[in-house]
Amino acid sequence: MNILQKSRAKSPWILHYDAGACNGCDIEILACLTPVYDIERFGMVNVGNPKHADVLLVTGTCNKRSARVLKNLYDQMPDPKVVVAVGACALSGGIFHECYNVLQGVDGTVPVDVYVPGCAPRPEAIMEGVMMALEKMNKR
């Protein structure tokens, strides 16, 4: 592993976009930031700005309006970038997958690299998902 790859693995900056979640997954992502889970140990920072981000965490049932935003955000991220879909809603629409204003999963809008199942996934699962995504990014 060269220094660049090591740095990439050690410094994932996260952009979290809630594409229409019930807040369950979102607060679990936020909980990852807190002292008990403290993802900053891995250098993860929630940067809140696509232009700085390496990892896009998407939660929620995507609808057409948020799909538009999601696409825009993804486009604005610099390469290399990975997308982690978090929670049943983002994977397939979950319990809402048949609702009229729900797209079945965000992978129709942006290419998803890692799927984190659960409703809501535990913080551990989310951390695991991000780390898997980084491995994938370094293999590319």
Add this chain to the structure above:
Amino acid sequence: MSNRTVIPFGPQHPVLPEPIQLKLELQDETVVSAVPHIGYVHRGIEKAAERMEYTQNVFLVERVCGICSFIHALCYCQGIEQLQNIEAPPRAKYLRVIWSELHRLHSHHLWLGLFADAFGYESLFMQFWRNREMLMDIFDKTAGSRVIISTCAIGGTRRDISDAHLQEILDTLDEVNKQLDKSIPVILNDYSVRKRTVGIGKITREQALELGAAGPVLRANGVAQDMRQLGYAAYGELGFEPVTENDGDCYARAKVRARECYQSVDLVRKAIRQLPDGEILTKPKGRPKGRVISRVEQPRGELLYFLAADGTNRLDRLRIRTPTFANVPPLVAMLPGCELADVPVIVLSIDPCISCTER
């Protein structure tokens, strides 16, 4: 050229955990007008509730909002119970109070943390969220899940809490109370926090009533209105006085919630002390028919479910009026005249839950 600054505030914005856009017009940094633009979270739950069986709807309405999911389920179940003319057993009622109040407690911790974050007090945010994890552990242990606990069922609860866990809850609450004693004074007395909250986002009592505010926003204006006064579940037996403040600004709202934290701790303790033994589930009889309005108090305020059923295993209409939906018009009234820096503080002061609002 217009001499107003026009900027989008959201949908993707780090201070707004949820997607909502405020179209802000500013003069220098003073907000002239703010129009909310929503629809990023709309799923169509009311329609989905007509599609799914009424028993399955419990899981659907839990996911209206992941922060106060239990209370949504509670409101729904109480409505169905009314329609089916059944009553939950006493132990279930007390369990419902325990979980409701723990939800309120975790929601208020979450809010206090986010509120601190809104004015850039990161270490305070960390403090509240660290304490909140204690409550999340309780959910994990008692309900088997951290966020959406799925313990409320029509006619009672799905799970019981063992005596060992009850003791654990009491111990945790002692710790929570101790930590609150450390953190709440910061929110209430710290110079920099007071600078950012006192007098910010002020509305009058008349405005609050006129604009249909709900929950802590209303109570911060001196209106003692709390659905728990209706005495649903076991609240009637626990003795309950709503918390009110009179200033109607962000500081008063924070104070209401801070005091409610202590109140919730007390309520849970009382409920555990008075917890009767017995069944936790009454088997539902027949199918719901008729119309009913069910109201409970969410951490964010009054939650109202309108249920119409015509005797099939599906509902005819489920109408969900969430507190944030009611608090959006007051928010629109609070924003003009404030500073841009205060926008997140004011937006958070109503404790917005957009996924509730849009359903």
Add this chain to the structure above:
Amino acid sequence: MSNLIYYVPLSIILVALILAPLVFAFVISIVRSDYLRSLIIIMIAAVLAISSLILFARVTITHQIIHYAPGLIDWNLLVTIADFGLMAMFIRMGVRRKSALILVFAVIQTIILAWVEFGPKHTEMAYPPIFIDWLSIVMTLIVSIVGSVVAIYSLPYMREHERHQNLTISKQPQFFRTLLLFLGAMNGMVLSGNLLWIYFFWEITTLCSFCLISHDETEESLRNATRALWMNMVGGVGFITGIALIQFNKLPMDASRLLELVRTGNEAHIIALLILPMACLCFAGFTKAAQMPFQSWLLGAMVAPTPVSALLHSSTMVKAGVYLIIRFAPIFRHTALSEMVAIVGAFSFITGAMLAIGQSNAKKVLAYSTISNLGLIIACAGLNTPLALAAAVMLIIFHAVSKGLLFMATGVVDQSIHSKDIEDMQGLWARMPLTSLIMVIGILSMLLPPFGVLIAKLAAIESSIQNPLVMVMLVIGSTLTVVFWTKWMGRMLATNPQADGRKRENLPALYAGTLAFLACGAVILSLFIKPILENLVLPAVANYYNVAGMEMTPTVLSAPWLMIFLVIALSVLAPTFFNHLRSSQIKPAYLCGEQISSRAATAQFLTVADGTAEMTVRSYYFEKVTDESFHVKWVTIVATLLIVILFGAVYLWK
């Protein structure tokens, strides 16, 4: 080469610098052909520039002060007659404009002038009326070069200006007549040693500024011109009172002689006699340099066509005011007057900068900035150390170049986008790359290292340490200055990503030439500021004060300016030329995810009800804090008080 300079007789140079503009002013007022007019203006400009350079070379090579008596006719008599002629004109204007103020001040001036001319004459002329030293040279260079550049720039500008007004008869002849008259008068003023001559040219500039401000003859311009006239007449009264007092005290009427007297004679006695007249002259300088509370005439002057502003602010008019103060600064050194002059100047510096923050009209920002900068120059004169005076002179030079440049560029922009509002200049970088580049250079040169204005400002702060009050005002004032300049630059640079290609800008040759000339001037002069200061200005100033070397070592000059310049230039040029963005790397701006990505060249976002809205960010003007009318009120009151205190201090000092 040096021989050549010697072969050109001084008389010819003087004729070229003073008389030629005056004569051609009348020629041009009858020339109707655009072509011929342009030819004459360019020719005169060349003559002025070359003559001033020759004069400069001559004085710097020989290190001498030139006293020269013009021959042929009795010029003194001519000046006297012309003086009264001027007074008559002022009275006529007062009548025509129905302005009691003008009338009163004109009459007062006439009476005092009459006393000076026909009253008891005690002193004989010690030196001939033409007096050329380093200061005159600096001023001549500015007037003749920057002024000429403005004159050339006016050619296309006025053509365009009149095209918009749909005039039936062109007023350009009058305009250029006044312009040339102005330049001639300025040269005359700075090259004269005799106070009465200076006064005469001084009053001509007052008259010329009135004509230029009222050029468009709109209601507003006439009103503002009238105000400019009476305010400058107040200064004129101060000037002539000063002259009268000198005559009354039986002192020589000659700048050169006065300076000498102070340097050699029993100073205390003479200074005591001179201090009140000097206060009067400083007062005159304040009015002309538009110091608070006389700032309103300069702000009103911006209704005139932009070249007029460029001229008034850069090379002429306001510079006449500071010239007068600097000219006599050594005389009132170490007096209460000097301290007060510094405070008045510093006050204008800080309040001008403060008021500029609240303005969105480019010309108004420039006007307040001029007031502020002239305040700084006057503060330097008041600090009255060799270093401070050197700083003042450097400021005069660099301010003239940069401010002229900025006004001219604003004029070009105005003719292109039809607005002087800074907010409307948003994204100018994409639409008019050349002009905005020049503007940015102009602004940077007013503000930051390694440009001359800043270096001079640092020297000013360094010398202000003797006077803590002035020092505090200078420090805070320079901070305020940063605010409005940066805002302005930011607005111009604010472009949409993927703005449809870089348009090549079609700038008329005369515009491009004049702008580029001054922009290069600002850069090149800054590059050589250290040798200029060390080899030319500082020795001259030391000599002026009759001190051996500098009293303080100016540490500001010891900085490795060349290295700083190189590093900055390199850091600008490297990414400009060697690090080009490919179009695929250009991404639209972050608009919270709601930008309209297919049209990234706009800053539109989707909003309420899926409609679109244009993202606009306006600069901050702090309307509540910088309410102009409120601040102008208290500033006027405080500034008036300061001037009262100034005279009081002079009185007490006796």
Add this chain to the structure above:
Amino acid sequence: MEIINIFFVIVIAPVIGGLLFGLDRKLTARLQKRMGPPILQPFYDLFKLFGKGRIASNQFQLISVSVYIACTILSLILLATGQDLLVLLFVLALGHIMLILGGFSVRSPYSQIGSQREILQLMAYEPLLVFMVIGTYLKTGSFLVSNLMTGSYKPLLISLPAFLLTQIIVMAIKLHKSPFDISASHHAHQELVRGIYTEFSGAQLALIEMAHWYELILLMGFIALLWQTNLVIGGLIAFACFLAVILLDNISARLTWKWMIRFAWSFGVGISVANLAAIYILR
């Protein structure tokens, strides 16, 4: 000697600066009862940013960043080689203004508002720095650092105590620490997203980060000047100030720009002027 100084500045300063920022993050985490990132985290961030694909909105951004870092390094070199302090300050200001212009150059709401606020931050701290330099002049009669270092003066802190306090304010403003994280916050949980840095990314952002490291060393160098007789003590004082700023960051909310200007210009300028006045009177 000069060469060694310059080498030290260009190569060693960012290493120390990066480590200090790493320490900042670690310490902040510990103050919040977290484990926090490894102390080398800023370097990982930096290398990663250099390896990112390049995106920008216009060419000017590249120029502005390049001038920003060049000026920051230049001012540090000026300090290390004992040059004029006043010149140094304005070279630093040039870099800062170029960064602001870079923020302005994109029509993005947060970057532009961030730039506006950055001007205000500049306005808040600039006089405090200049006053300190003037205080130095009053004691030593020169703006030259070399003069200060070689002359036999008592430690400046004894006669200029107020400036220790103002330098802490300046450092907090410069490093965007609460309560002064107004134009851009480190935590991105701010109404302006990343404020002035919103539109910079990849290598540009990395250069800005690096410039911050230089800047931190510069500011600490400034504080160290207050104990110029023994730079080890000076460095320790500077380090203590740095820790104080971190602590301040963790015990304060973000305040508004109005408050910042009012505070910096009343309290900061007030004690600076009082200190200077005391020197004038006692002289």
Add this chain to the structure above:
Amino acid sequence: MMETMEIKPQEIIDIPNIRDVDVSELLDRVKKAADEKRRFVTMTALDRGDHFEVLYHFDRDLHLEHLRVRVPKGRSLPSISSVYLAAFLVENEIKELFGLEITDIAIDYQNHLYLIEGVEPAPMAKDKPLE
């Protein structure tokens, strides 16, 4: 699907305190409610096949009162946002999701509150298929 359960005859429950009003007198009634300082809670719309049933819920001291109007399909309903500004959001929602025309809403989202172009309009109407 679920095994069919026998439906026991049970008392039909309906919400108390409903007052039926005509569309024409709605605004007057609402104004009266406002004068009596009732807090506007929300509105509920129901699609009853040929007409919409719209309920206005008001609260006073935890006590709910309701107004009910029936609007035939194709007719429009006046907005009450001039009296209760708070109603603008729910009125937009009903307008968009049910396809009931509500006129003069204080802030009108033009049927784009929740849904964007391309999503089927009026999804809550009963004639829309249940998926």
Add this chain to the structure above:
Amino acid sequence: MINNVLSNLFSKPATRNFPAKTREIAENVRGSVEFNTENCVYCGACALKCPANAIEVDRPAKKVTFDLYKCVACACCAEACRKGCIQMAKQYAHPSYRKMDVVFQGAPLLTDENGET
């Protein structure tokens, strides 16, 4: 606040050092759905009860398809199954690079969306 942060500084961090140390999972945690098809009679009760329609039962083909990515972990299926074939495992479902369905037909197989193994 200063007391709080300083006491934080001098006490142990609250961080659970995941993944180096995983914490004990409480009893009764609804982590993920676990199928044990030995006793399965393909009655379809689980599919009927599932609010997210994550389970499909093909009775003639004796096939159960479980879509992990729709599952909301409500444990309704586990409660509905009379044969005890479905349990809630304590461990949470791990993330994956590809979306995969869990199909049971006799023996459990892992397949992706296209039905490939």
